[in-house]
Amino acid sequence: RKEVEQDPGPFNVPEGATVAFNCTYSNSASQSFFWYRQDCRKEPKLLMSVYSSGNEDGRFTAQLNRASQYISLLIRDSKLSDSATYLCVVNNQAGTALIFGKGTTLSVSS
């Protein structure tokens, strides 16, 4: 089983749509969870940390289910500028490194 698994997509949605990404992780000892965004041929950029109680940042909502080892990201009212690859990320057991999923590609069209 891969350490972090994501549906690769692509997700093709119109502007204004709501889209949800899911992710599972294998290491129950992971303590930190993130969503990063990566544009084509660019570096990953932190979108948001994910907390056990769930958290929201504008149009973005992240949820964590530790029992199921499942992380989600919801994007409401999609914009053209949301087109990117979304990376689900957890830390390793030692807390010394980030483990990245391969990413889910989102394409928002007008």
Place this chain on the structure above:
Amino acid sequence: NAGVMQNPRHLVRRRGQEARLRCSPMKGHSHVYWYRQLPEEGLKFMVYLQKENIIDESGMPKERFSAEFPKEGPSILRIQQVVRGDSAAYFCASSPSLADYNEQFFGPGTRLTVL
């Protein structure tokens, strides 16, 4: 506050040559991480360093790869005798401390092409 800086941004080497990739962390950050992204793959952790110390090198290939973070100057990822399979994007990240929930800030990457 400048972000994480990496140079060169693009590097072309022939098989058998050496590649040196440099990373300057964000100001105030003393923790540096190197990741590699192969074409069509996710980022893979390589090594974690603090000043003058390698803390975790569990992701480093056993041969030809080495990393350092000297007291003065940038962190260096060195690849000796490069092969075509080393062609990838190499990203450096930094964080202010390990305890900061591992929030890491990434540099623009060095794209290595081995001919």
